[in-house]
Amino acid sequence: MSTTSNASTSIRVQQWQEFWFYFSASKTAVAGLIFLILVILMALFADVISPHGPAEQYREFAKLPPAWVEGGQLQFFLGTDYAGRDMLSRIIHGSRLSLLAGCVVVVLSMSIGVLLGLIAGYRGGWVETLIMRVMDTIMAVPGLLLALVLVAILGPGLLNAMVAIAITYTPSFVRLTRASTLSELNRDYVTASKVAGAGPARLMFISILPNCMAPIIVQGTLSFSTAILDTAALGFLGMGAQAPIPEWGTLIAENRDLIMSAPWTVTFPGIAILLAVLAINLVGDGLRDALDPKLKRS
Amino acid sequence: MVPVFFGVTLVAFGFIRVLPGDPVEVLAGERGVSPERHAELLAQLGFDKPLWQQYFSYIGDIFQGDLGTSLITNRPVVEEFFELFPATAELGLCAILFALIIGIPAGIIAAIKRGTWIDQGIMSISLTGYSMPIFWWGLLLIMLFSNTLNLTPVSGRLSFLFDVPPVTGFMLIDTLLSDEKGSFLNALHHLVLPSIVLGTIPLAVIARQTRSAMLEVLSEDYVRTARAKGLSTYRVVAIHALRNAMITVVTVIGLQVSLLLAGAILTETIFGWPGIGKWIIFSVFSRDYFAVQGGLLLIATSIMIVNLIVDLLYGFINPRILHQKSKS
Amino acid sequence: MALLEIVNLTVDFATATGSLRAVDGINLTINEGEIVAIVGESGSGKSVGMLALMGLLPWTSTVTADRISFDGQDLLNMTEKQRRKIIGKDISMIFQEPMTSLNPCFTVGYQITEVLCQHFGGKRKSYNKKAIELLNQVGIPAAESRLNSFPHQLSGGMCQRVMIAMMIACKPKLLIADEPTTALDVTIQAQILELLIELQQSHGMALVLITHDMAVVAETAERVIVLYAGQQVEQRKVKELFDNPKHPYSEALLNALPERAQDKLLNAIPGVVPGQMDRPKGCLFSPRCNYAQELCSEEKAPLKDGILCHFPLDLSKSRKPKAINVETG
Numbered sequence: 001m002s003t004t005s006n007a008s009t010s011i012r013v014q015q016w017q018e019f020w021f022y023f024s025a026s027k028t029a030v031a032g033l034i035f036l037i038l039v040i041l042m043a044l045f046a047d048v049i050s051p052h053g054p055a056e057q058y059r060e061f062a063k064l065p066p067a068w069v070e071g072g073q074l075q076f077f078l079g080t081d082y083a084g085r086d087m088l089s090r091i092i093h094g095s096r097l098s099l100l101a102g103c104v105v106v107v108l109s110m111s112i113g114v115l116l117g118l119i120a121g122y123r124g125g126w127v128e129t130l131i132m133r134v135m136d137t138i139m140a141v142p143g144l145l146l147a148l149v150l151v152a153i154l155g156p157g158l159l160n161a162m163v164a165i166a167i168t169y170t171p172s173f174v175r176l177t178r179a180s181t182l183s184e185l186n187r188d189y190v191t192a193s194k195v196a197g198a199g200p201a202r203l204m205f206i207s208i209l210p211n212c213m214a215p216i217i218v219q220g221t222l223s224f225s226t227a228i229l230d231t232a233a234l235g236f237l238g239m240g241a242q243a244p245i246p247e248w249g250t251l252i253a254e255n256r257d258l259i260m261s262a263p264w265t266v267t268f269p270g271i272a273i274l275l276a277v278l279a280i281n282l283v284g285d286g287l288r289d290a291l292d293p294k295l296k297r298s
Numbered sequence: 299m300v301p302v303f304f305g306v307t308l309v310a311f312g313f314i315r316v317l318p319g320d321p322v323e324v325l326a327g328e329r330g331v332s333p334e335r336h337a338e339l340l341a342q343l344g345f346d347k348p349l350w351q352q353y354f355s356y357i358g359d360i361f362q363g364d365l366g367t368s369l370i371t372n373r374p375v376v377e378e379f380f381e382l383f384p385a386t387a388e389l390g391l392c393a394i395l396f397a398l399i400i401g402i403p404a405g406i407i408a409a410i411k412r413g414t415w416i417d418q419g420i421m422s423i424s425l426t427g428y429s430m431p432i433f434w435w436g437l438l439l440i441m442l443f444s445n446t447l448n449l450t451p452v453s454g455r456l457s458f459l460f461d462v463p464p465v466t467g468f469m470l471i472d473t474l475l476s477d478e479k480g481s482f483l484n485a486l487h488h489l490v491l492p493s494i495v496l497g498t499i500p501l502a503v504i505a506r507q508t509r510s511a512m513l514e515v516l517s518e519d520y521v522r523t524a525r526a527k528g529l530s531t532y533r534v535v536a537i538h539a540l541r542n543a544m545i546t547v548v549t550v551i552g553l554q555v556s557l558l559l560a561g562a563i564l565t566e567t568i569f570g571w572p573g574i575g576k577w578i579i580f581s582v583f584s585r586d587y588f589a590v591q592g593g594l595l596l597i598a599t600s601i602m603i604v605n606l607i608v609d610l611l612y613g614f615i616n617p618r619i620l621h622q623k624s625k626s
Numbered sequence: 627m628a629l630l631e632i633v634n635l636t637v638d639f640a641t642a643t644g645s646l647r648a649v650d651g652i653n654l655t656i657n658e659g660e661i662v663a664i665v666g667e668s669g670s671g672k673s674v675g676m677l678a679l680m681g682l683l684p685w686t687s688t689v690t691a692d693r694i695s696f697d698g699q700d701l702l703n704m705t706e707k708q709r710r711k712i713i714g715k716d717i718s719m720i721f722q723e724p725m726t727s728l729n730p731c732f733t734v735g736y737q738i739t740e741v742l743c744q745h746f747g748g749k750r751k752s753y754n755k756k757a758i759e760l761l762n763q764v765g766i767p768a769a770e771s772r773l774n775s776f777p778h779q780l781s782g783g784m785c786q787r788v789m790i791a792m793m794i795a796c797k798p799k800l801l802i803a804d805e806p807t808t809a810l811d812v813t814i815q816a817q818i819l820e821l822l823i824e825l826q827q828s829h830g831m832a833l834v835l836i837t838h839d840m841a842v843v844a845e846t847a848e849r850v851i852v853l854y855a856g857q858q859v860e861q862r863k864v865k866e867l868f869d870n871p872k873h874p875y876s877e878a879l880l881n882a883l884p885e886r887a888q889d890k891l892l893n894a895i896p897g898v899v900p901g902q903m904d905r906p907k908g909c910l911f912s913p914r915c916n917y918a919q920e921l922c923s924e925e926k927a928p929l930k931d932g933i934l935c936h937f938p939l940d941l942s943k944s945r946k947p948k949a950i951n952v953e954t955g
Binding site: 412413517518519520522523524525526527528529530531533538541542545615616617 | 677680681682684685706710711712713714715718719721723726727728729730731732740741744745776778789792793
């Protein structure tokens with residue numbers, strides 16, 4: 001039994017290998033992952049790779065079409081907007097905000113949701129009833145509407161939009177965690193560690209939580225993509241990031257009137273949102289297939 | 299459902315109270331009011347009483363059908379809501395119909411042809427639809443079909459050339475009832491793009507769910523039995539498997555209602571569709587907080603009612619539930 | 627002429643980790659009105675072989691055979707459509723799990739009359755009387771009121787009776803029963819078996835009974851086929867096999883019967899049927915065989931007189947098997 005720690009690390013390595021085996025079986029998931037990594041790199045090195053500053057205005061080059069269209073210039077590869085700002089640079093810088101928004105929303109809603117879900121599932125009684133009723137109430141209102149109302153209270157802005165969206169995402173994490181906690185709670189290993197004298201915190205976070213993680217991770221990935229969509233939607237409605245911040249949704253909103261005269265200013269930010277969200281969803285699907293033992297058989 | 303309803307009343311009630319600053323100041327906006335008028339308004343709106351009293355009088359008002367008065371139009375919020383509700387309901391129904399008509403067959407085909415390029419194609423398209431920022435999708439379609447190809451109208455429910463009296467509020471029905479020639483087609487024309495845009499995400503969700511439900515059902519023992527009976531592939535899939543798969547899909551459709559209303563906010567904004575979504579956005583922007591408060595409650599309530607209907611429908615198609623209920 | 631003739635049937639499954647051979651060249655002849663039992667442990671391929679015959683295997687499978695003929699027709703080179711005219715009518719099959727084998731969304735009456743419509747045409751309603759008759763035949767009380775029941779309102783035994791009614795509705799020439807009693811209570815098991823035998827005699831149909839229970843074989847069948855890991859290891863008359871098993875696996879199966887146990891101990895067969903990864907090089911049974919010699923783990927066993935073994939047993943020489951004892955309970 002002296003090799004316990006060695007064995008456990010090798011089991012962990014084995015688990016990773018098994019996970020990667022199933023994940024990499026899906027080519028689309030791997031493609032999504034590669035694209036996502038590229039987007040992350042783009043966000044990290046936005047200052048280095050973007051050809052112009054995101055707010056830099058070249059008045060003499062306003063509403064320039066993309067480079068491959070007649071009248072376009074190579075230095076403004078995706079064209080320019082009404083103020084002569086380079087679209088490519090704005091989109092590259094926008095990836096920072098969108099990824100940041102996705103991260104903040106997922107981290108906030110997941111940590112709060114998992115905590116409340118664990119407590120609800122573990123404690124039961126009135127605590128559970130209270131938590132679940134509050135969550136039901138949040139879910140009764142369409143997410144985007146609730147986020148809008150919350151932003152109306154907090155005031156428009158990217159940070160407030162992120163907080164508002166995080167609140168609307170919390171219930172799904174609470175429900176998921178509670179359900180998994182309830183099904184794990186009666187397992188023998190939990191009883192065993194209870195008998196061994198583990199306190200509630202240890203039981204919740206060390207014993208139960210790791211065994212509920214698979215569905216939570218999948219839900220987290222899917223929330224990441226919808227968070228990007230919702231942040232963009234709020235930005236588009238004028239309730240999220242405020243112009244001239246180059247958030248993708250805001251970019252579409254500020255160029256909406258140019259839809260006839262300079263359609264590229266609307267098209268490219270939208271494609272950026274679509275591709276980023278699609279990549280994350282591909283990864284999410286791959287994760288679900290790799291982590292869900294029910295689907296492994298087929 | 300009842301606790302959730304009261305939960306929502308709490309949220310709606312709390313909404314105006316947690317707005318930064320004094321409610322009257324917020325309501326008065328930048329114009330500002332004299333201190334006397336300020337106190338008078340506070341008393342008039344009942345904001346000077348203790349919170350619990352305010353809440354009880356608010357609940358009392360709700361049960362009398364009074365959800366306050368719009369600060370902009372000065373009309374009862376309930377009246378405004380129900381005037382605009384049919385427009386959103388019509389759009390939502392058309393969108394979900396569009397999603398069902400395409401999504402269910404697509405899901406079935408993908409399940410039957412699992413692993414082939416047809417399956418992969420259908421699933422890629424539906425994942426793309428699922429990832430779609432619909433406000434952009436709407437603009438793109440307008441750009442293509444309305445501006446470039448001139449095929450569809452850009453906004454609204456009906457051309458100004460027609461004068462159709464509102465009877466039901468559902469434009470498709472009203473135009474049929476009126477004697478304006480061609481107005482029905484015109485209304486239909488106006489509905490096409492918004493329905494596609496609003497239906498895109500539900501379509502993707504339904505196609506994916508139908509596929510996975512079908513895959514699960516197709517591996518069930520009773521499907522094997524059906525095949526052992528020598529039934530045709532069509533009967534096995536369309537009768538024996540589909541009926542069971544629909545049980546899961548119906549619950550998914552129920553979950554779409556909330557998403558559909560969220561989508562309606564964006565779709566109606568883009569297409570100038572005079573429905574609840576556009577109204578609530580306008581109310582938020584114009585700081586018409588009583589309208590927002592009432593709208594919040596009414597929207598949540600209508601979603602709850604639709605979910606109740608879906609639950610009943612669920613019992614109807616799932617014999618197991620039906621019999622449990624009749625036994626008890 | 628034989629009713630059913632299968633020559634060299636092989637079934638492969640494509641899995642994530644490669645191809646898996648579930649059935650490895652089995653031969654089977656069934657005469658009209660005969661009861662044949664197919665026995666073997668879980669994973670020996672007994673169900674898969676019959677499902678292949680019915681065309682009921684999932685899309686990941688590949689079925690090959692030298693010959694499959696039924697009633698003078700070549701099942702192998704038939705289109706799906708032609709095959710469906712025979713399946714459910716002349717050959718039908720009942721399954722292991724009666725509760726899940728009936729569609730939960732349709733009434734018993736619907737599911738029985740449906741098969742009649744499929745093969746004889748006409749309106750579903752017109753077969754209601756026939757359905758009641760069938761339910762009476764399989765011993766379901768108050769048959770008329772049962773027509774409108776849903777499967778979840780019936781017990782497991784009742785569901786199996788409904789399945790049998792459904793599958794004998796078109797008076798098949800061959801009924802395949804795939805462990806029809808495994809999921810049922812012991813008391814019900816005997817009833818269902820009795821019913822099957824009764825129907826087999828009154829309808830004059832052939833019956834293939836797939837089971838892992840040697841006791842059932844002794845009570846019912848005339849001939850028995852023993853499968854191990856997809857291979858046919860012995861094919862004999864039931865009485866002969868019970869008196870003098872030739873293949874060590876058959877003997878081990880017989881020894882595992884409770885009534886043959888010595889003292890309080892059951893003679894279990896050690897180990898499990900080899901899977902995809904641990905297929906032995908020589909005789910597939912050699913790792914678990916009491917009589918295995920060096921040759922057995924080196925070379926594949928030859929087929930001699932329907933017995934797949936290097937060293938077939940002969941109990942007349944009366945060798946005492948060294949049984950592995952496992953405590954009961």
